[in-house]
Amino acid sequence: MSSIYDSFSQALSLIFHLDAELLGIIFLSMKVSCIGLLVAVVLGLPLGVFLGIKKFRLKGILITVLNTFMGLPPVVVGLFLYLLLSRSGPLGFLSLLYTSTAMVVAQSILAFPIVAALTHSAVIGVDPVIGQASSTLGATRLQVSLAVIREARFGIVSGIVAAFGRVVAEVGAILIVGGNIAGYTRVMTTAIALETDKGNFELAVALGIILIAISLLINSVLHIVQKKGMVGVS
Amino acid sequence: MFRKAVFCLFLVLCAVVVRPVQGFAATEIICSSTTSTDNSGLFGYILPLFEKKTGIKVKVVALGTGAAIEMGKRGDADVAFVHAKEQELKAVKEGFFVNRHDVMYNDFVIIGPVDDPARIRGMKSASEAFKKIAAAGKFVSRGDKSGTNTKELQLWKMVGIEPKGQAWYIEAGQGMEKTQRVADEKRAYTLTDRGTWLATKDKDRLAMAILVEGDPMLFNQYGVMAVNPARFKGVKYKEAMEFVDWLISKEGQQTIASFKDKNGNQLFFPDAK
Structure with a gap:
């Protein structure tokens, strides 16, 4: 087996000579992760706010379930989704198995509880006076919600960052529903698993470095957004 | 700032939702196969040639033979290219697959x-x-x-x-x-x-x-078989059979024989009848 040093030096040369296939894999990775995250935010953020503001029965149970689902094992999600999307499963007519859309669905399912639960935590951390004050000042329900989201935005962004970390590192679920098909559903993490399997450690290490670099970049951007937001607090 | 970010995300979403509509032109079939076949590089060599000739794209999902046959049995593949003749014949007999052929051996x-x-x-x-x-x-x-x-x-x-x-x-x-x-x-x-x-x-x-x-x-015999279209409506049988027929045709067999690894070794020996 090649030494770690060899793998790294060859990996670096691979990174400097990015070929079309590698670029395609990186692009698909980002596409699937970002859309999956977006869907999770669109669904999870309102739910988190709702849970934070409203009082109703069974709320405690719902929150416990959400918190539990934050740790959903990806392979289990992949397995259930596989059984659902399989041609002999209930949603087989959609022909979604082994497509990037199926991978997006898996990512959303994994990211959704994180966004919802962390949004909820952020919202309950907001001073209740904010909500009360805006309603006494005649704000509509939507306006009250927006005011609360504004106050809780740092916590919410942290939740989104955590969810992004989960989807971008995910391999188990997307391997099952995507099938790791070259040129179609092969993303960075599944490519790393495959190349490790094949003994191409240089390529696996190269992909790993790129994956971490991209995560670093995106997190830095989010951090800057958060900081700028802090300055503009009204 | 926050609102701007949300707006950008929304634009990205729109762009992506619209995009997939363009991708329906080419016919694609899913071939369940084995890690040993895929890792050898055989598919990377023969599939572009097949695609050029027929316009059919073959998407390979590489698993163990057992899992690859199961995948076909669930209707999640259109064609299976595996190497466990007894299991294959059994699956054909059970009505999950049709038109099984020997393709090659190592x-x-x-x-x-x-x-x-x-x-x-x-x-x-x-x-x-x-x-x-x-x-x-x-x-x-x-x-x-x-x-x-x-x-x-x-x-x-x-x-x-x-x-x-x-x-x-x-x-x-x-x-x-x-x-x-x-x-x-x-x-x-x-x-x-x-x-x-x-x-x-x-x-x-x-x-x-x-x-x-x-x-x-x-002796390690490889075979190919199409998923039974009578069993699964969504299966692309016609295209799957084009792939099967090409693999066992003179041209397909010669292509398999001409595939060599980096050191010039022939890895698979065609033996379709």
Whole structure:
């Protein structure tokens, strides 16, 4: 087996000579992760706010379930989704198995509880006076919600960052529903698993470095957004 | 700032939702196959030629043979390209697949540590070699119902040994190449296909050698079969049969024969009738 040093030096040369296939894999990775995250935010953020503001029965149970689902094992999600999307499963007519859309669905399912639960935590951390004050000042329900989201935005962004970390590192679920098909559903993490399997450690290490670099970049951007937001607090 | 970010995200979403509409022109079929076939590089070599000729894109999902056949049985593949003839014929008989054909073969070999602690080097009978390994060595099994695993279990059965649960028997649950590496790390023996062995032994720097080969029991037949369209409505039978027919045609067979690994070894020998 090649030494770690060899793998790294060859990996670096691979990174400097990015070929079309590698670029395609990186692009698909980002596409699937970002859309999956977006869907999770669109669904999870309102739910988190709702849970934070409203009082109703069974709320405690719902929150416990959400918190539990934050740790959903990806392979289990992949397995259930596989059984659902399989041609002999209930949603087989959609022909979604082994497509990037199926991978997006898996990512959303994994990211959704994180966004919802962390949004909820952020919202309950907001001073209740904010909500009360805006309603006494005649704000509509939507306006009250927006005011609360504004106050809780740092916590919410942290939740989104955590969810992004989960989807971008995910391999188990997307391997099952995507099938790791070259040129179609092969993303960075599944490519790393495959190349490790094949003994191409240089390529696996190269992909790993790129994956971490991209995560670093995106997190830095989010951090800057958060900081700028802090300055503009009204 | 926050609102701007949300707006940008929204635009991205719109762009992506609109995009997939363009991608429906080319016909694509899904071929469930095995890690050993895929890792050898065979598909990367023959599929572009097939695609050029017919315009059909073949998407390969590589699993163990057992899982690849199951995938077809669930209707999640259009065609299966695997290597466990008995299992294949059984699945055809059960009505899951149609039009099974022999395509090509290579052979299995028993590999082990170069110093050969169980002393099986040069033995003519694979099953006798297995007996010796059980008595004086360690064995790493794929343990994943793959074609290689099926062949291995057949050999244990022949000599009346139940390897599961024995201290000397390690079930890797991994693809062929990784299993070889596990065997190398554990200084154990394993059964592998010659294609994977030739393609990986140098790259993985395995301190192993082929110790037993040439036993007719070690013959490794690859077959192709289409998923039965009567069973699953969504299956692309016509395109799947174009692929099957091409593989067993003179052109397909010649293409398989002309596929060589990096060191110029022929890995698969066409034998369609």
